[in-house]
Amino acid sequence: MEQKVSENTLIELKGLxxxxxxxxxxxxxxKDFDLSVKRGEFIMIMGPxxxxxxxxxxxxxxxxxxxxxxxxxxxxxxxSISAHRQAKLRAKKIGFIFQNxxxxxxxxxxxxxxxxxxxxxxxxxxxxxxxxAALKRFHLEEREYYLPYQLSGGQQQRVSIARAIVSDxxxxxxxxxxxxxxSRSSHIVMEELRAIHEEGNTIxxxxxxxxxxxxxxxxxxxxxxxxxxxxxxxxxxxLPQPISVxxxxxxxxxxxxxxxxxxxxxxxxxxRRKK
Amino acid sequence: xxxxxxxxxxxxxxxxxxxxxxxxLTCLGIAIGVASIIMILxxxxxxxxxxxxxxxxxxxxxxxxRPSSTKDSITSVVEELTSANxxxxxxxxxxxxxxxxxxxxxxxxxxxxxxxxxxxxxKNTINSVTILGTNLDFTSIEPLSIRYGAFLTExxxxxxxxxxxxxxxxxxxxxxxxxxxxxxxxxEKYMIVGVLDKVxxxxxxxxxxxxxxxxxxxxxxxxxxxSVQIQQINIKAANTDSLPELKKNIIASLTEQKxxxxxxxxxxxxxxxxxxxxxxxxxxxxLALVAGISLIVGGIGVMNIMLVSVAERTHExxxxxxxxxxxxxxxxxxxxxxxILSILGGLLGMVLGYFFAFLLSTITPFAPYISWKIIVIxxxxxxxxxxxxxxxxxxxxANKDSIESLKHYR
Numbered sequence: 001m002e003q004k005v006s007e008n009t010l011i012e013l014k015g016l017x018x019x020x021x022x023x024x025x026x027x028x029x030x031k032d033f034d035l036s037v038k039r040g041e042f043i044m045i046m047g048p049x050x051x052x053x054x055x056x057x058x059x060x061x062x063x064x065x066x067x068x069x070x071x072x073x074x075x076x077x078x079x080s081i082s083a084h085r086q087a088k089l090r091a092k093k094i095g096f097i098f099q100n101x102x103x104x105x106x107x108x109x110x111x112x113x114x115x116x117x118x119x120x121x122x123x124x125x126x127x128x129x130x131x132x133a134a135l136k137r138f139h140l141e142e143r144e145y146y147l148p149y150q151l152s153g154g155q156q157q158r159v160s161i162a163r164a165i166v167s168d169x170x171x172x173x174x175x176x177x178x179x180x181x182x183s184r185s186s187h188i189v190m191e192e193l194r195a196i197h198e199e200g201n202t203i204x205x206x207x208x209x210x211x212x213x214x215x216x217x218x219x220x221x222x223x224x225x226x227x228x229x230x231x232x233x234x235x236x237x238x239l240p241q242p243i244s245v246x247x248x249x250x251x252x253x254x255x256x257x258x259x260x261x262x263x264x265x266x267x268x269x270x271x272r273r274k275k
Numbered sequence: 276x277x278x279x280x281x282x283x284x285x286x287x288x289x290x291x292x293x294x295x296x297x298x299x300l301t302c303l304g305i306a307i308g309v310a311s312i313i314m315i316l317x318x319x320x321x322x323x324x325x326x327x328x329x330x331x332x333x334x335x336x337x338x339x340x341r342p343s344s345t346k347d348s349i350t351s352v353v354e355e356l357t358s359a360n361x362x363x364x365x366x367x368x369x370x371x372x373x374x375x376x377x378x379x380x381x382x383x384x385x386x387x388x389x390x391x392x393x394x395x396x397x398k399n400t401i402n403s404v405t406i407l408g409t410n411l412d413f414t415s416i417e418p419l420s421i422r423y424g425a426f427l428t429e430x431x432x433x434x435x436x437x438x439x440x441x442x443x444x445x446x447x448x449x450x451x452x453x454x455x456x457x458x459x460x461x462x463e464k465y466m467i468v469g470v471l472d473k474v475x476x477x478x479x480x481x482x483x484x485x486x487x488x489x490x491x492x493x494x495x496x497x498x499x500x501x502s503v504q505i506q507q508i509n510i511k512a513a514n515t516d517s518l519p520e521l522k523k524n525i526i527a528s529l530t531e532q533k534x535x536x537x538x539x540x541x542x543x544x545x546x547x548x549x550x551x552x553x554x555x556x557x558x559x560x561x562l563a564l565v566a567g568i569s570l571i572v573g574g575i576g577v578m579n580i581m582l583v584s585v586a587e588r589t590h591e592x593x594x595x596x597x598x599x600x601x602x603x604x605x606x607x608x609x610x611x612x613x614x615i616l617s618i619l620g621g622l623l624g625m626v627l628g629y630f631f632a633f634l635l636s637t638i639t640p641f642a643p644y645i646s647w648k649i650i651v652i653x654x655x656x657x658x659x660x661x662x663x664x665x666x667x668x669x670x671x672x673a674n675k676d677s678i679e680s681l682k683h684y685r
Contacts (some may be wrong), residue, residue: 063597083601088601124282
C-alpha cells in the first residue's frame with residue numbers, strides 16, 4: 001500500500017522557500033511551502049498578484065531554483081541538480097503553456113511544436129511526425145507551415161498546448177493560459193486542457209478567473225507565499241490515470257486476484273460521467 | 276550529439292538566410308582580410324617558385340658563396356633598403372675565386388660584382404647602369420643565350436663588353452648592329468662583342484636584371500672603378516652528391532685564406548633563394564600583418580553582428596530554454612552561426628583573393644600560386660577567427676536567464 005502511494009505521487013515539495021533580496025529589501029515569494037501532487041491531478045492555483053504563484057510554477061518547471069527546501073520529481077530530488085540536467089528534465093518531463101503563448105515568431109508552427117523534441121534527441125523526420133500528430137489533435141493540421149502571427153490568439157494558444165504535450169511530459173504547467181484570450185477562445189482552450197487531463201495528464205494551472213475552477217480536481221488558494229486553502233473536488237482514487245499506469249494497475253489486480261479491486265474502476269468511470 | 280550539431284547547423288543557416296544583407300556584409304569584412312592574405316601568399320609563393328625554377332634551370336650542382344653581415348638579418352635588410360648598392364662591404368675578393376677554383380670537385384667559379392656607372396656613347400649618355408663584373412666561367416654556370424656576337428672570351432677579354440637586350444636598345448636604338456661599336460665607361464673605351472637575348476626575368480638569384488646590364492671582365496671593372504664589391508661567387512660542382520662536403524671544403528679554404536674571417540655563407544639547393552627574397556619576405560610579412568589586422572577588424576564585425584543577433588533573439592533564447600535547451604545548446608547554436616559567417620567569409624575571400632591574383636598575373640610575370648597549404652591555413656584561420664570572436668556573444672546568450680528572457684519582447 002505504501003508503495004502505491006509513493007508511485008502515484010509525482011511532485012513532492014518540502015519546506016520550499018524562495019527569497020528575493022537581502023537584509024532590508026528581503027522578501028519571500030514562497031515561505032516553507034509544502035505541496036504534494038498526485039499523478040492525474042488538475043490543480044488550479046489562485047491568489048492575489050504577488051503571492052508567489054508564478055514563482056512556484058517556475059520552480060516546479062525547473063526554470064528557477066528555490067533558495068532552500070526540497071523538490072522531489074518522480075521521487076528524485078531535483079532541488080540542486082545541475083543546470084544541464086534541469087534542461088534535460090525540462091525537455092522530457094515538463095510542458096509549459098504561457099499566457100502570452102511564447103512561440104518563436106520566425107519559425108512555422110510545426111517547428112515551434114517540435115521544439116522540445118530538438119533537445120531530447122529526435123531526428124528531424126521523427127520530430128515533424130510527432131509535431132504533425134499533435135497539431136492534428138488540435139485541428140491545426142492545415143496550418144502547419146503558417147507563422148505564429150498568421151494565427152488568432154486562440155489558435156496560437158492551441159499551438160503552444162500542442163508544444164507542451166508533444167514530448168509526452170509528466171506534468172503540464174500553465175501560467176494563465178486564458179489570460180490573453182476572449183471568452184470563446186478561453187472555452188475552447190479549457191476544453192482542450194480538460195481533454196488532455198482526462199487522458200491521465202497532470203496539469204498545474206495558475207489563474208485569476210474563479211469561473212475556470214470547475215475544470216479542476218483541486219483548487220489551491222495562495223496568500224503571501226503559503227497555501228491559504230486547499231480543496232480537492234475529486235478523490236485521489238478517482239483521478240484519471242495515463243494508459244500505461246492503468247495497464248500496470250490492471251496487471252496488479254489480476255495477480256492479486258481480488259474481485260473488489262476491479263469495481264472501483266467502474267465506479268470511477270460512472271462518477272466522471274455524472275460531472 | 277551529432278544529431279544536435281546538425282540541428283545547430285541548420286538553425287544557424289536559417290538565421291543567416293533570414294538576415295541576408297547583414298550576414299553578407301559581415302562575411303565581406305572577413306572576405307577582404309582573407310583575400311588580401313591569399314593574394315600576398317600567392318604572390319610570395321609564385322616569386323619563390325620563379326627563383327626556384329631558375330636555379331632548377333641552372334642545375335642542382337650550383338653552390339653560392341655570399342658575404343654575410345655580422346649584423347642580424349633585419350638590420351641588414353634595412354641596410355639593403357637604405358644603401359644604393361646592396362653589398363657595400365663585401366669581404367670577398369678576386370683572389371678568393373682563385374682559391375675556390377683550386378678546391379677539388381669545383382668545375383667553375385664565377386664572381387658577381389655589381390657597379391653602377393654612367394655609359395657614354397656618341398649619341399647617348401645613360402646614368403647609373405648596372406655593370407656586372409665576372410670572369411669567363413660565368414656562362415658555364417649560368418646559361419645566358421647570346422643574340423648577336425659572342426660572350427667574353429680569353430681572346431677578347433681586354434676592353435670588351437657584353438650588353439643586355441634592353442640596354443642595347445636604349446644606347447643605340449638597335450640590337451643587331453651594335454657589335455664592334457664602342458662605349459665609354461669612366462673614361463675607358465670598351466668594344467661591344469655581344470648582345471644578350473631578352474631574358475625577361477624580374478627576379479633572379481643574382482639580383483641582376485640582365486636586360487638592363489652590361490657585363491665585363493672583373494679585372495677590367497676593378498681597374499676602371501678602383502675597387503669591386505663581390506656580392507657573390509657562383510660555383511659549379513662536379514657532381515651533386517658531394518655538395519655538403521664541398522661546402523665544408525670551401526668554408527675551410529676561405530677561412531684559411533682570410534685568416535679566420537668567417538663572415539661569408541656557403542649555400543646550395545633551395546637555400547640559395549633566401550637572400551634574394553629576404554627583403555621581399557619582410558615586405559610581404561608587413562603586408563600580411565596589415566591583412567591580418569583587417570582580418571581582426573572583420574572578426575570584430577562578426578562579434579558585433581552576433582551580439583546584435585543575441586540581443587534580438589533574447590525572447591527566442593528564453594523560449595528555447597523553457598522547452599529544454601541547456602546553456603550548452605544555446606552556446607553551440609550561436610557559436611555555429613559565428614563559425615558559418617566566418618567560414619563563408621573565408622571561402623568568399625579565397626575566391627576573391629585568387630581572382631585578384633589571377634588579374635595581377637595578366638600584367639606581371641607572377642602566376643597565381645595555389646597550394647593546399649595556403650587553403651588549409653586560411654580555413655584554419657577563419658575557423659579560429661569564428662571561434663575567437665563568436666565565443667563571447669555565444670556565452671552571453673547561454674548565460675541569459677530564461678525567466679527574464681521570456682519577458683523580453685521585440
